[in-house]
Amino acid sequence: MKLPDAQRAVLEAASANEARSIDRLTAEADLPDPTVVGATFTLEEEGLVTLTERVETDATLTEEGREYADTELPELALHEAVVAAGGETDLGSAIDEAGLNGPQVDIALSNFSRKGYGTIDSGQISAAPDANPTDDPERLALAALADGEPIDDESVLDGLAGRNLVAREETTVREVTLTDDGVTALMEGIETTDTVGALTPEMLTTGEWRDADFAAYNVEADAERAQAGRLHPLRRTAERVTDVLVGMGFEEMDGPHADAEFWINDCLFMPQDHPARTHWDQFTLADPDAIDDLPDELVAGVEHAHREGVGPDGDGYHSPWSADVARRLSLRGHTTSLSARHLAGVATGELEPPQRLFSVEKVYRNDTLDATHLLEFFQIEGLVMAEDLSVRDLMGTFTEFYAQFGITDLEFKPTYNPYTEPSFELFGEHPTTGELVEIGNSGLFRPEMLDPLGVDCDVMAWGLALERLLMLTHGFEDIRDVHGTLVDLDFLRNAEVVY
Ligand SMILES: N[C@@H](Cc1ccccc1)C(=O)O
Numbered sequence: 361m362k363l364p365d366a367q368r369a370v371l372e373a374a375s376a377n378e379a380r381s382i383d384r385l386t387a388e389a390d391l392p393d394p395t396v397v398g399a400t401f402t403l404e405e406e407g408l409v410t411l412t413e414r415v416e417t418d419a420t421l422t423e424e425g426r427e428y429a430d431t432e433l434p435e436l437a438l439h440e441a442v443v444a445a446g447g448e449t450d451l452g453s454a455i456d457e458a459g460l461n462g463p464q465v466d467i468a469l470s471n472f473s474r475k476g477y478g479t480i481d482s483g484q485i486s487a488a489p490d491a492n493p494t495d496d497p498e499r500l501a502l503a504a505l506a507d508g509e510p511i512d513d514e515s516v517l518d519g520l521a522g523r524n525l526v527a528r529e530e531t532t533v534r535e536v537t538l539t540d541d542g543v544t545a546l547m548e549g550i551e552t553t554d555t556v557g558a559l560t561p562e563m564l565t566t567g568e569w570r571d572a573d574f575a576a577y578n579v580e581a582d583a584e585r586a587q588a589g590r591l592h593p594l595r596r597t598a599e600r601v602t603d604v605l606v607g608m609g610f611e612e613m614d615g616p617h618a619d620a621e622f623w624i625n626d627c628l629f630m631p632q633d634h635p636a637r638t639h640w641d642q643f644t645l646a647d648p649d650a651i652d653d654l655p656d657e658l659v660a661g662v663e664h665a666h667r668e669g670v671g672p673d674g675d676g677y678h679s680p681w682s683a684d685v686a687r688r689l690s691l692r693g694h695t696t697s698l699s700a701r702h703l704a705g706v707a708t709g710e711l712e713p714p715q716r717l718f719s720v721e722k723v724y725r726n727d728t729l730d731a732t733h734l735l736e737f738f739q740i741e742g743l744v745m746a747e748d749l750s751v752r753d754l755m756g757t758f759t760e761f762y763a764q765f766g767i768t769d770l771e772f773k774p775t776y777n778p779y780t781e782p783s784f785e786l787f788g789e790h791p792t793t794g795e796l797v798e799i800g801n802s803g804l805f806r807p808e809m810l811d812p813l814g815v816d817c818d819v820m821a822w823g824l825a826l827e828r829l830l831m832l833t834h835g836f837e838d839i840r841d842v843h844g845t846l847v848d849l850d851f852l853r854n855a856e857v858v859y
Pocket residue numbers: 693694695696777780801802803821822823824
């Protein structure tokens with residue numbers, strides 16, 4: 361019989377008397393695992409081997425399990441402390457003596473009683489005289505696992521898995537046995553065919569590939585999973601947002617992450633003593649600490665709006681205003697700075713209506729980290745500049761935009777921004793908790809903002825949070841499950857950006 365090299369090696373490594381695992385055949389045939397699996401599948405099809413599959417459950421120590429294997433289970437540490445104190449003592453000193461703290465205290469107390477190591481009664485703890493902590497099955501199992509020994513007692517393993525001290529993982533073990541035909545073939549002798557398993561650069565350059573007999577691929581064979589790099593789901597969502605907005609006729613804006621407060625705040629009619637302009641909210645740069653080249657005429661116009669307001673009935677803030685503050689350099693707390701630069705005509709030249717602009721960019725805020733706040737996040741900024749815009753246009757745009765992501769239950773709540781009137785916060789329903797989540801803020805820019813920038817038509821605008829959009833589309837309850845060091849690798853590898 362003629363067989364390709366790999367099949368012959370697998371056949372020779374297999375036995376008729378004993379089922380051998382693929383791992384063992386791989387070691388004996390000295391071939392890569394996928395090659396052996398592929399060869400085995402073909403041999404099975406040809407009736408030369410039989411292949412059986414068995415699911416084995418592996419147990420490995422979790423970090424906590426390892427810690428207790430190295431030291432002691434909390435309930436045993438507690439027992440030891442009680443025994444050392446003469447068999448009975450007050451609970452507080454037993455806990456201290458056992459060196460228990462935080463969640464370990466509860467763990468120790470509940471397991472101490474459950475396992476019959478003693479009793480706890482009105483603040484006193486006593487050790488059961490007949491308890492035998494040395495033979496504690498969980499303790500022995502942890503020690504055995506730490507030494508790499510197998511554990512047969514499933515109920516102990518289940519208990520440890522329930523305490524999160526052991527992680528159980530199922531693996532499929534494939535085993536191969538020679539059939540009678542396989543034995544006969546081996547006895548009659550096997551010649552190696554010259555089928556080629558892999559195309560090499562040499563075969564291409566010499567032209568040898570032309571006459572080669574290539575082995576067929578077995579597309580059903582198990583192969584190692586290659587984890588290639590891929591874009592973060594958040595980045596892919598950002599790209600999707602860009603696609604949607606471009607599809608709605610928007611053009612992308614660009615601009616600096618660190619900018620003069622003039623563009624970030626002053627142009628937005630944010631008084632210089634506004635709380636959002638303090639270090640509690642924004643990150644101010646120390647070096648360099650200012651932008652010197654602001655357009656004089658614009659600065660004068662903005663200062664005038666702040667001091668006197670706009671129009672015959674206008675009224676300003678009558679609060680301090682200084683060009684030095686306006687020149688101060690900060691990380692942008694919103695990308696509305698890009699809208700200001702574009703509307704002022706300093707980004708891409710004077711704008712004529714109609715215009716639709718957007719950006720999906722990072723912004724930075726000195727927030728307190730929690731489930732819905734990070735120090736930086738992506739903002740979906742947008743503006744429409746046209747004659748006669750109304751709140752209906754604003755709501756219609758959001759309805760159209762969010763519908764692309766399957767979000768059709770938007771709610772609007774009136775709010776206040778120094779730079780818009782009217783202003784609306786947007787909310788969407790969280791798919792699993794049902795809670796309303798704030799997903800953005802919007803409004804029509806006020807004349808106090810537009811007039812100094814030289815814009816005399818209407819502008820509606822918004823800032824939406826990309827991470828919050830992802831929370832609604834993927835059901836996250838904590839933003840830190842999307843960003844940062846706590847993100848689940850499987851999520852990064854497998855998440856689909858669905859729309
Ligand atoms: N700048 C606002 C969003 C916004 C932009 C434009 C108009 C109204 C609101 C924010 O960061 O929340």
